[in-house]
Amino acid sequence: MGPQPARGAGLTGPPARAAVEHAHRTQWARVLAGVASSLGGDLDLAEEATAEAFTVALEHWPETGVPPNPGGWLLTTARRRAIDRLRRAAIHRRKVAQLEAMLDTTSDAIDSPIPDERLELIFCCCHPAFAVQAQVALTLRCVAGLDVAEIASGFLVSEQTMAKRLVRAKRKVRDARVPLRVPDRDELAHRLPAVLAAVYLIFNEGYAASADRQLVRPDLCARAIDLGRLLVELLPNEPEVLGLLALMLLHESRRGARTAPDGSLVLLAEQNRALWDHALARRAGRLLNAAWRRPGCGRYVIEAAIAAVHASAASYADTDWPHILRLYDLLYQVSPNPVIALNRAAAIGLGDGPAAGLAALAGLAAELGDYQYFHSSRADLLRQLGRTDEARAAYQRALELTGNATERAFLAERLATLGADFPDQPLMRPSPPPSPRGRIPAG
Amino acid sequence: MARYAVLIYGDENIEQDEATAGQVMAEYNAYGELLTGRGAMSGGEALHTTSTATTVRVVDGKTITTDGPFIESKEALGGFYLIEAENLDAAIELAAACPGAKYGGAVELRPCVDFAAENPWDPSPLVARA
Numbered sequence: 001m002g003p004q005p006a007r008g009a010g011l012t013g014p015p016a017r018a019a020v021e022h023a024h025r026t027q028w029a030r031v032l033a034g035v036a037s038s039l040g041g042d043l044d045l046a047e048e049a050t051a052e053a054f055t056v057a058l059e060h061w062p063e064t065g066v067p068p069n070p071g072g073w074l075l076t077t078a079r080r081r082a083i084d085r086l087r088r089a090a091i092h093r094r095k096v097a098q099l100e101a102m103l104d105t106t107s108d109a110i111d112s113p114i115p116d117e118r119l120e121l122i123f124c125c126c127h128p129a130f131a132v133q134a135q136v137a138l139t140l141r142c143v144a145g146l147d148v149a150e151i152a153s154g155f156l157v158s159e160q161t162m163a164k165r166l167v168r169a170k171r172k173v174r175d176a177r178v179p180l181r182v183p184d185r186d187e188l189a190h191r192l193p194a195v196l197a198a199v200y201l202i203f204n205e206g207y208a209a210s211a212d213r214q215l216v217r218p219d220l221c222a223r224a225i226d227l228g229r230l231l232v233e234l235l236p237n238e239p240e241v242l243g244l245l246a247l248m249l250l251h252e253s254r255r256g257a258r259t260a261p262d263g264s265l266v267l268l269a270e271q272n273r274a275l276w277d278h279a280l281a282r283r284a285g286r287l288l289n290a291a292w293r294r295p296g297c298g299r300y301v302i303e304a305a306i307a308a309v310h311a312s313a314a315s316y317a318d319t320d321w322p323h324i325l326r327l328y329d330l331l332y333q334v335s336p337n338p339v340i341a342l343n344r345a346a347a348i349g350l351g352d353g354p355a356a357g358l359a360a361l362a363g364l365a366a367e368l369g370d371y372q373y374f375h376s377s378r379a380d381l382l383r384q385l386g387r388t389d390e391a392r393a394a395y396q397r398a399l400e401l402t403g404n405a406t407e408r409a410f411l412a413e414r415l416a417t418l419g420a421d422f423p424d425q426p427l428m429r430p431s432p433p434p435s436p437r438g439r440i441p442a443g
Numbered sequence: 444m445a446r447y448a449v450l451i452y453g454d455e456n457i458e459q460d461e462a463t464a465g466q467v468m469a470e471y472n473a474y475g476e477l478l479t480g481r482g483a484m485s486g487g488e489a490l491h492t493t494s495t496a497t498t499v500r501v502v503d504g505k506t507i508t509t510d511g512p513f514i515e516s517k518e519a520l521g522g523f524y525l526i527e528a529e530n531l532d533a534a535i536e537l538a539a540a541c542p543g544a545k546y547g548g549a550v551e552l553r554p555c556v557d558f559a560a561e562n563p564w565d566p567s568p569l570v571a572r573a
Contacts, residue, residue, distance in 0.1 A: 041530075127531070129531055129535070175554050176447075176531050176552075176554045177445050177529075177530040177531050177534075177554065178530070178531045179529075179530035179531060179532050181530075181532065183532075
C-alpha cells in the first residue's frame, strides 16, 4: 500500500513509469540513507524497505499519478514498509514504537524536502572496516541502486557470491555498529581515500570490461561517474574529489576511439583523436583547474593532469612528454607504487628513447613480474630496439598473464607481426593502466 | 552503547629487556586508566602464555584434553579488554590506543552479542534474498 493517494494531478501511465525510473536514479541513495538513519543504521532493513518503496511506486504512480514530491513519498513509503517488516518480525517492539513516533512528528515528509544523508551513507559503505570488495558492493547497492544481479555481472562473480558478500557486509554494519556519519574534519583525510578508491575501482572495472564485447555487463563507468558527480556535489571543496571526477571524465572522453569497429583495442598512440569527446574533456579541464588551486592535491588530481596533457595534444607525436614525465615524478612522490613507476618508465621511453625506457623498467621486474603490462611494455621497447627474440619472449609472457579477450588478440597480433617492418610508431601505453591498486579478485 | 571485545594478539616468544617490559606495563596501566576515565572499561584479563593452555573437547561423551592452544600460531591471544563504545568508529579509536596494537602486534575488535536486545542476532544463513 502506498502512503496515500497522490495529491495534485501528477502524470499517469507510461510517463509515470519513466518518473519511477528517474526517481530511482536520483532519489535511491537519499531515500535509503533517510530510512537507514531513522532505523539507527540498519542498512539491511533500509535497503529492503527502499527497494519495496520503489516497487510500490511502480504499481501506484501509473494509476494515481506521480506525487508532487516523489522523494518524500518514497521515503515515507519506505519507512512504513520498514515498520511493517519489523511488526511482522514481532520482536522489535521498541524500534517500531520509535519509528512510529518519528512518522508522527515528521508525518509529512511527503511535503517536506527529504533529508540528505547520502554522504553519511557513502562513508558507511566505504568504511575501512570493510574489505574493498565489500565497500564496492555496498556502494553500488546502497548508493548507486544497482541490484545484486547487476553488481554480480559487473564483477563477473555469481549472483549467489555477490548476495552473500552483501548480506555479510550489511550484517557487519548492524552488529559491529558501523556508524552512519561523516568523519570529522581531521579524520576526513584518512577516510576519503577509501571512498575515492572504491569509486575508481568501479570505473576501472567498467573500463576494462568496455573493450570486451562478448560480455554484456552494466555500464559501471557511467555509474562510477554518477558517484563521482555526487561526491563533487557533497564535498565540493576537496581537490581529490574534483580530481577523481576529472580523471574519469577524461578517460570517458576517449571511449569512442578506444576500440576499432571489430572490437579490437586501439592504443592511445593510434587513436583517432577526432573521435574523442572534446567537450567532455574541457569539462574535466575546468574541474582540474578548480582542484589545482586548492591545497591537498594527490594522485587523482595528478593522474587527471596527465590525462589532460594527452587530451590537449593535437596528435600523439605532439604530446608534451617532458611535462608528462614531470607529472609522473610528482605522482610517484605522492603514491610510490610500482605501477606508477612502470608508467613513468613508459614516459621516459617516449621522451628519451627506448633504451632509456628499458633502463627505467629494469628495476621493476621483482615487483611486477606477474603484471601483464610490465611485460607488454618491455616487449614494445625491446621491439623498437630490434631485440626481436627478447621481445617475443616478453609478449608471450604478457599473453600468459592476460585474461581479457581483446587484449589477448592485440598481443597475439603484435607477436605475429614481430620482425615485420613497422613504421616507427611508439607502442607504449602512456595512459595509466587500470587501477594501480589492482582489480577486485573474482570470487 | 555497544560492547566490544578487544582481543590482543602478539608474538609471545619475543624476549623483552627489563626496561621495555617496564615501559609496556606502564602503558597498559595508563590504557586501563584511559578506559576507566572515559567510562569505557567493562572488564578484561591478561592471559598466561599458550604453553600453559589446555584445549578441551568432548567426543562421543568422552572428554579429551590436549596440551596447548586451540590454534597453534606465531601470534597468540595474550589478553583482552571488554569496552563500551557508541559505535565502531569510537571502538576503533579506543582499540588504537591499546599498547597491544603496537610493537608488531594487533588487536581484534569483536562486537559482543547483546542478549538484552530484542533481536540479538539474525540466525538466518547467508543466502540470497529477493
